[in-house]
Amino acid sequence: AQTVTQSQPEMSVQEAETVTLSCTYDTSESDYYLFWYKQPPSRQMILVIRQEAYKQQNATENRFSVNFQKAAKSFSLKISDSQLGDAAMYFCAAPGETSGSRLTFGEGTQLTVNP
């Protein structure tokens, strides 16, 4: 069963505007990390941001921030002031359902940035 769900296969945003990509997950772990990765056309997987589940404060990396709702098991990525170079496939990653299971990736959201 899929334990990391990205409900938006495709999203688009105008340059300089803000977009939010959604992700939900299911894990029995109590202490864990969540990740967003970016995959541009080169196919290189690039770490965008990481959130520690025991921290209530949402992680921020420059124009990228997360909205982490632990009780709801929701982990969305907000991209502010979108740039053309942000166009890519974005993957959410979280622990699997069972304790000790490997990191599981969502199916991805293809982000288009319109000039």
Add this chain to the structure above:
Amino acid sequence: SQTIHQWPATLVQPVGSPLSLECTVEGTSNPNLYWYRQAAGRGLQLLFYSVGIGQISSEVPQNLSASRPQDRQFILSSKKLLLSDSGFYLCAWSVRYSGNTIYFGEGSWLTVV
């Protein structure tokens, strides 16, 4: 700094031929190592992971195998490729006990014809 290299970048192989993809990590010791496969337009599927030399865990039954002959070397192999083995293969590593942040290699495109 740590780097990961994976090769070859592109491979076209006939059905039934063998496969060997190689990956090495530099700048760290005792990494966890991973092989992922990505079908076109899809997410990543974990194939194998290793926590040490000779220690391989398989996530998905298939005709692929993995080996870790040295601490920072991870090899993905097959004796006889199938058409369904086509895809984009990614090697990755993580520092043990550090929140599982995974760092990826450049990837290898495999087309089985």
